[in-house]
Amino acid sequence: MIPEQSPKARRIAGRKLKILDAAAAVFADKGYQRATTREIARVADVAEGTIYNYFGNKQGLLLGILQQIVAETGDSIAAIEADDVASLVEQALEARLALSKKHRMLLTFLHEARLNPEVLTFYTTHLRDHLLEVMTERITILHQLGIMRPADARLVARIFLAIVIGFGVQFELGDDAFLAEETPAALARGITDVLLNGLQKPPVGENT
Amino acid sequence: MIPEQSPKARRIAGRKLKILDAAAAVFADKGYQRATTREIARVADVAEGTIYNYFGNKQGLLLGILQQIVAETGDSIAAIEADDVASLVEQALEARLALSKKHRMLLTFLHEARLNPEVLTFYTTHLRDHLLEVMTERITILHQLGIMRPADARLVARIFLAIVIGFGVQFELGDDAFLAEETPAALARGITDVLLNGLQKPPVGENT
Amino acid sequence: MIPEQSPKARRIAGRKLKILDAAAAVFADKGYQRATTREIARVADVAEGTIYNYFGNKQGLLLGILQQIVAETGDSIAAIEADDVASLVEQALEARLALSKKHRMLLTFLHEARLNPEVLTFYTTHLRDHLLEVMTERITILHQLGIMRPADARLVARIFLAIVIGFGVQFELGDDAFLAEETPAALARGITDVLLNGLQKPPVGENT
Amino acid sequence: MIPEQSPKARRIAGRKLKILDAAAAVFADKGYQRATTREIARVADVAEGTIYNYFGNKQGLLLGILQQIVAETGDSIAAIEADDVASLVEQALEARLALSKKHRMLLTFLHEARLNPEVLTFYTTHLRDHLLEVMTERITILHQLGIMRPADARLVARIFLAIVIGFGVQFELGDDAFLAEETPAALARGITDVLLNGLQKPPVGENT
DNA sequence: GATGAATGAGCGTTCATTCAT
DNA sequence: TATGAATGAACGCTCATTCAT
Numbered sequence: 001m002i003p004e005q006s007p008k009a010r011r012i013a014g015r016k017l018k019i020l021d022a023a024a025a026v027f028a029d030k031g032y033q034r035a036t037t038r039e040i041a042r043v044a045d046v047a048e049g050t051i052y053n054y055f056g057n058k059q060g061l062l063l064g065i066l067q068q069i070v071a072e073t074g075d076s077i078a079a080i081e082a083d084d085v086a087s088l089v090e091q092a093l094e095a096r097l098a099l100s101k102k103h104r105m106l107l108t109f110l111h112e113a114r115l116n117p118e119v120l121t122f123y124t125t126h127l128r129d130h131l132l133e134v135m136t137e138r139i140t141i142l143h144q145l146g147i148m149r150p151a152d153a154r155l156v157a158r159i160f161l162a163i164v165i166g167f168g169v170q171f172e173l174g175d176d177a178f179l180a181e182e183t184p185a186a187l188a189r190g191i192t193d194v195l196l197n198g199l200q201k202p203p204v205g206e207n208t
Numbered sequence: 209m210i211p212e213q214s215p216k217a218r219r220i221a222g223r224k225l226k227i228l229d230a231a232a233a234v235f236a237d238k239g240y241q242r243a244t245t246r247e248i249a250r251v252a253d254v255a256e257g258t259i260y261n262y263f264g265n266k267q268g269l270l271l272g273i274l275q276q277i278v279a280e281t282g283d284s285i286a287a288i289e290a291d292d293v294a295s296l297v298e299q300a301l302e303a304r305l306a307l308s309k310k311h312r313m314l315l316t317f318l319h320e321a322r323l324n325p326e327v328l329t330f331y332t333t334h335l336r337d338h339l340l341e342v343m344t345e346r347i348t349i350l351h352q353l354g355i356m357r358p359a360d361a362r363l364v365a366r367i368f369l370a371i372v373i374g375f376g377v378q379f380e381l382g383d384d385a386f387l388a389e390e391t392p393a394a395l396a397r398g399i400t401d402v403l404l405n406g407l408q409k410p411p412v413g414e415n416t
Numbered sequence: 417m418i419p420e421q422s423p424k425a426r427r428i429a430g431r432k433l434k435i436l437d438a439a440a441a442v443f444a445d446k447g448y449q450r451a452t453t454r455e456i457a458r459v460a461d462v463a464e465g466t467i468y469n470y471f472g473n474k475q476g477l478l479l480g481i482l483q484q485i486v487a488e489t490g491d492s493i494a495a496i497e498a499d500d501v502a503s504l505v506e507q508a509l510e511a512r513l514a515l516s517k518k519h520r521m522l523l524t525f526l527h528e529a530r531l532n533p534e535v536l537t538f539y540t541t542h543l544r545d546h547l548l549e550v551m552t553e554r555i556t557i558l559h560q561l562g563i564m565r566p567a568d569a570r571l572v573a574r575i576f577l578a579i580v581i582g583f584g585v586q587f588e589l590g591d592d593a594f595l596a597e598e599t600p601a602a603l604a605r606g607i608t609d610v611l612l613n614g615l616q617k618p619p620v621g622e623n624t
Numbered sequence: 625m626i627p628e629q630s631p632k633a634r635r636i637a638g639r640k641l642k643i644l645d646a647a648a649a650v651f652a653d654k655g656y657q658r659a660t661t662r663e664i665a666r667v668a669d670v671a672e673g674t675i676y677n678y679f680g681n682k683q684g685l686l687l688g689i690l691q692q693i694v695a696e697t698g699d700s701i702a703a704i705e706a707d708d709v710a711s712l713v714e715q716a717l718e719a720r721l722a723l724s725k726k727h728r729m730l731l732t733f734l735h736e737a738r739l740n741p742e743v744l745t746f747y748t749t750h751l752r753d754h755l756l757e758v759m760t761e762r763i764t765i766l767h768q769l770g771i772m773r774p775a776d777a778r779l780v781a782r783i784f785l786a787i788v789i790g791f792g793v794q795f796e797l798g799d800d801a802f803l804a805e806e807t808p809a810a811l812a813r814g815i816t817d818v819l820l821n822g823l824q825k826p827p828v829g830e831n832t
Numbered sequence: 833g834a835t836g837a838a839t840g841a842g843c844g845t846t847c848a849t850t851c852a853t
Numbered sequence: 854t855a856t857g858a859a860t861g862a863a864c865g866c867t868c869a870t871t872c873a874t
Contacts, residue, residue: 012833015833030323031241031319031322031323033239033241033242034241034323036867036868036869037868037869037870038868038869041836046834046835047834047835047836048835048836048837048869048870049834049835049836049870049871049872050833050834050835050836052869052870052871053833053834057869057870058869058870085407085408107315107318107319107322108319108322110315110319110377110381111239111315111316111318111319113381114239114315114316114380114381115238115239115242120381120383123381124381124383128381128384146409147408147409148407148408148409149405149407149408149409151398151401151402151407152398154386155386155395155398155399155402156402156407158375158378158384158386158387159371159399159402161374161378162370162371162373162374162375162377162378163367163370163371163374164374165370165373165374165377165378166369166370166371166372166373166374166377167366167370169318169370169373169374169377170366170369170370170373172322173318173321173322173328173331173332173336175328175332176336176366178362178363178366179366187363190359190360190363191363191367193359194359194363194364194367194403194406195402195403195406195407196406196407196408197357197406197408198402198403198404198405198406198407199293199356199357199359199364199403199404199406200293200355200356200357200404200405201354201355201356201357215853216853216858219858220858223858223859244842244843244844245843245844245845246842246843246844254859254860255859255860255861256844256845256860256861256862257845257846257847257858257859257860257861257862258858258859258860259845260844260845260846261857261858261859262858265844265845266844266845428854446739447657447735447738447739449655449657449658450657450739452846452847452848453847453848453849454847454848457857462855462856463855463856463857464848464849464856464857464858465849465850465851465855465856465857465858466854466855466856466857468848468849468850469854469855473848473849474848474849501823501824523731523734523735523738524735524738526731526735526793526797527655527731527732527734527735529797530655530731530732530796530797531654531655531658536797536799539797540797540799544797544800562825563824563825564823564824564825565821565823565824565825567814567817567818567823568814570802571802571811571814571815571818572818572823574791574794574800574802574803575787575815575818577790577794578786578787578789578790578791578793578794579783579786579787579790580790581786581789581790581793581794582785582786582787582788582789582790582793583782583786585734585786585789585790585793586782586785586786586789588738589734589737589738589744589747589748589752591744591748592752592782594778594779594782595782603779606775606776606779607779607783609775610775610779610780610783610819610822611818611819611822611823612822612823612824613773613822613824614818614819614820614821614822615709615772615773615775615780615819615820616709616771616772616773616820616821617770617771617772617773631874632837632874635837636837639837639838660863660864660865661864661865661866662863662864662865670838670839671838671839671840672839672840672865672866673837673838673839673840673866673867673868674837674838674839675866676865676866676867677836677837677838681865681866682865682866
């Protein structure tokens with residue numbers, strides 16, 4: 001499974017990772033535009049020129065980080081095993097919110113995707129569409145099982161996406177006492193409750 | 209009541225607006241960082257120096273645009289008159305989504321707020337907190353009227369905010385066929401339905 | 417003697433003076449280059465454009481100030497009446513040092529003269545040469561009277577000039593505790609003593 | 625003792641010197657403010673950005689030149705060996721006047737020191753105070769040896785400084801036929817004579 | 833492969849001067 | 854005559870990228 005790596009190959013791979021980590025840290029701090037290759041090199045403890053041995057240009061660093069996050073995230077949603085819908089939704093939301101908090105690069109990514117076709121394509125293809133697809137699939141199944149009422153799966157998927165993005169952005173902007181004191185898990189629970197049961201008082205009976 | 213404005217005063221006010229409009233257009237196109245005062249001046253059809261007669265620096269343009277949007281938006285939410293909750297929520301959502309679509313600067317604003325304390329303060333104070341407050345108020349009233357079930361008003365307000373931000377971002381990134389063909393009104397209706405009635409099939413009775 | 421001035425002419429002359437005073441203040445503070453016509457206008461409480469009704473350009477302000485100082489200084493040296501050399505020299509020195517302290521523009525003038533032929537010509541012609549001439553004359557007379565020993569009058573004049581400039585510069589740079597606590601009069605007395613009697617212990621007799 | 629310098633290190637040191645020399649030439653020509661980094665780069669035959677690899681900003685160039693001059697000047701005064709006072713004073717004066725003539729930056733330095741606290745500090749600390757100290761020391765010794773009559777050493781030191789500055793300034797302004805035809809040595813001799821023996825005809829005896 | 837000095841186009845901003853009002 | 858908004862060339866400085874070592 002693990003490819004036999006020569007020490008040299010391993011050293012090289014390590015260096016690439018070190019540069020990516022440095023870039024991620026600097027991008028998270030300064031955003032893409034304001035981050036300088038000089039600072040990334042300093043943080044990675046390599047020379048500026050070395051970066052260009054591994055990445056064609058600054059944008060390559062961004063795409064490299066995206067790739068890493070996609071790989072890391074993997075099929076975490078598909079992998080979720082849950083007995084009931086509430087637990088499923090909750091776990092999925094929690095995982096995404098935790099990711100946002102960890103990388104602190106959501107806004108930089110989205111903003112760069114907005115301005116840069118190549119980054120947009122990567123984001124759209126590898127992150128958004130994948131997410132929408134997986135969610136649409138799950139939702140459709142839940143519809144068919146009669147667990148969910150038949151709303152438009154595409155809309156529901158986009159509502160989920162909006163919530164993940166919206167809370168991710170709010171996390172990154174910080175400065176919100178309420179969000180700061182809630183754990184992602186607790187938030188996910190609260191959001192899940194609203195999404196599944198709605199805000200309206202049921203006409204007669206009780207909910208859950 | 210309306211002050212008689214001299215032609216000169218009117219010309220000056222017009223010029224300031226022209227510069228702001230140009231800046232808004234260029235920011236929407238290129239983002240804040242990549243936008244140059246050179247291009248803004250060109251689009252506004254003034255000399256570069258003229259910009260600095262009206263705004264202290266580039267950031268002043270950004271804050272000026274924000275101010276304009278805040279003024280324009282006003283208390284549009286508070287002003288909404290609606291007989292039922294669904295209609296209220298729907299109108300509020302629709303207004304916000306339309307704004308996002310019109311200005312196409314949400315991501316640039318949020319991103320800049322993430323990096324720039326002054327912009328963050330403006331955003332937080334004049335936009336986010338105002339929105340959260342108005343919404344929390346409305347929600348609390350609906351709770352008290354027994355129309356809404358008693359969820360945490362602060363969380364609900366943040367869910368609304370997340371949805372507005374999340375859909376605004378998705379609009380701006382474009383490239384989503386589903387969103388492109390839906391009107392803000394239709395989207396707002398769909399989202400409202402999910403938020404009020406929930407996704408789960410009610411145990412026995414009907415919804416709506 | 418005083419020309420009949422119409423009120424209008426007086427107002428105009430007053431304005432010109434106000435602008436010159438403002439320019440002198442700003443030049444003394446910021447130097448010529450860093451002084452802006454905007455600030456001068458602000459200090460003079462006129463519009464920027466008004467300056468150009470009275471002076472062709474920024475340099476005109478500098479020459480105008482020089483002219484004013486020359487007029488003010490006038491033939492103050494020639495006017496000095498003194499019984500003995502010591503008193504003469506002392507009064508002349510004191511007057512110059514006081515001027516330096518008052519206007520705080522010596523360095524700015526000299527520096528600008530160094531760079532700007534027109535300013536140099538003015539300075540050379542109206543200030544330096546006049547000073548050298550008056551001094552050379554006085555010195556020659558003192559020689560002839562047998563009061564001074566026969567040194568080269570041109571050199572002696574330049575030594576005086578050097579001392580006036582040198583102390584003026586030291587005043588302007590500030591930061592010298594010794595100079596700060598001495599009055600121009602006391603300094604002039606000390607300098608005069610050295611210049612007249614020399615630093616060397618006389619072979620036999622006493623001095624003064 | 626002398627470190628073996630790699631060719632690269634030597635090239636780099638050479639470049640830094642080349643930039644400093646270019647800056648000194650342009651500053652001497654245009655003054656500090658009017659000198660542009662563009663022109664300095666052109667004269668040094670490097671790209672504009674290269675300057676900033678060696679100096680943090682334009683002011684760094686000025687301080688770099690000052691440092692160089694200080695280093696070059698070193699303890700030249702302390703190093704002077706002379707049998708008699710006249711020769712000592714003469715050599716010290718001559719050295720300073722020659723420096724002024726060589727660098728042609730005295731006025732620019734002084735003017736900039738007047739306006740810029742950092743430059744003032746450098747000037748005060750490394751040039752003026754050092755000079756005053758060395759001179760005060762020498763003078764005190766001469767007093768104690770009974771060679772000089774007991775004038776205030778602090779005043780005498782400042783008179784020397786004033787003369788050095790005053791003649792330096794007159795050199796730089798040029799346009800003085802008398803100064804142009806005198807060598808620094810001859811001038812120093814003449815000035816020394818005046819300073820040591822005074823201008824006044826001694827009451828009875830002769831001087832030196 | 834690693835280095836980091838060199839590059840130079842391009843940035844935000846300033847300010848003396850002009851001129852329509 | 855007084856105004857001050859408009860101008861635009863020019864400034865100091867940055868930084869992604871290259872390439873000789």
